[in-house]
Amino acid sequence: MEAPSSIRIAAIYREESGRILARLIRLLGGNFDLAEEALHEAFTAAIAQWPTEGAPDNARAWILRAARNKAIDRLRRKTRLEELTQAELAEEPIVPPMDDDEPGLEDDRLRLIFTCCNPALGADAQVALTLRTLCGLTTEEIARAFLVPVPTMAQRLVRAKQKIALARIPYRVPPASELPERLSAVMAVVYLVFTEGYAATAGDALIRRDLCGEAIRIARLLRDLLPDPPELDCLLALLLLHDARREARLDPNGDLIVLEDQDRARWDRPQIAEGLTLLEHALRRGASGPYPIQAAIAALHARADRPEQTDWPQIAALYAALHRVAPSPIIELNHAVAVSMSEGPEAGLALLEPLEKREGIRGYHLLPAARADLLRRAARFPEAAEAYTTALTLVGNEAERRYLARRLAEALRATPR
């Protein structure tokens, strides 16, 4: 028996709305709002008609055609409202005829993502618009994922779409000369979508897991459409390798399980294998920049069947290399931790010390948390307890707070009275 139409329509929406919207926006000359309204009306029509009249063989083509007709209706109504002051307005609205060729559809998706990730839009807006249009997430879902009120997110999307229309941000894939720079902006958005989804358990856990899935979906899409730059393979490898640990990262209470305590049997092995193969090919093709290094670090963790098999000296070297490519105090922090794992906690603590005086990372809970972990490993429990306490005053995320509180209790128990 066939699935009920409503379920099928929901699945088609999930799978196809990004593609259909991408096509509509181009047909409608870059008008995001009109395209979204028409898409919405077409799906509403599908919900009304398919259960009684039967679903069409080619659902996507049906929705596309219906949406195009709805858009033309809207344009006609609009011109009538505007009283046809000019002769040209009286003519048939100019909407190019339908073309449902498959390769062209994918080109439209690429146009859509490059438009959403135009650097003239703010980073927040780029992420929100990509999730809304390309991935078909609702404004409510995006707001919940980013812990902002729904009206704030709605406003952000409206402003972005207004800017696209009024400042005329082009609906196109940038020319080859600009492609490397623009692609790195797109990759940054994909990575941001992923890390938002991956960051512990703030916000709605299910939607946040969706974000990881969406980021992987876009990375795959980009790789299919732009097979050239090996950096794309590295980005996808990086996401796959991190995401492969998803089942092992949280305990049944939703508490964070750190890498060394994770049950590695629960890691997604096929996904790790895919990530490793991608990375290997990309490195052979001469990938450069931060993603291959990050992916290589993730690969070293993924290759270790037990925590003590982890190649920490190599990871420390990779963090040092990453810091040269993309300097950041967070990377220095990770480098210090990796050094402590290969050379002992005192070596790591020595590297952390200069960081504590640095602007931009002070006030960030991960720094005292890392210091506390190293002090704990060095069996300097009273100092560790003090650092855990500092970290606890700074942490914002519930799951991390519980983790730190647990460690603090351990350190206090180990402190001689």
Place this chain on the structure above:
Amino acid sequence: MQYLLLIYNNESESNARSADDKQAMYGEYGAFTKSIIESGNFKAGDALQPVATATTVRVRDGKQLVTDGPFAETREQLGGYYLIEAKDLDEARGIAARIPGAKTGSIEVRPVIKM
């Protein structure tokens, strides 16, 4: 579509430049202006006298209020503008990036409302 490119720079820093530097800057502006005239993007463009010459005018309750100087103290001041024709924001942005002042100050790109 028309865009107004507003050129902001720090006047005291610009004034502190050597005569040779200033001369080189004029040369660069000349070459840039010529290039966008030839490409058909140029509509208008001028350099402005320093903010010390600025006067701000307001009308409240039918009365003219005149004050010396610009409305607000800022780190960078409006020093000139170009009005250009470009097919979209990407093209306008590309032209803005070629303005010599972009290397030291900043260029605000504003779409013009077509009446």
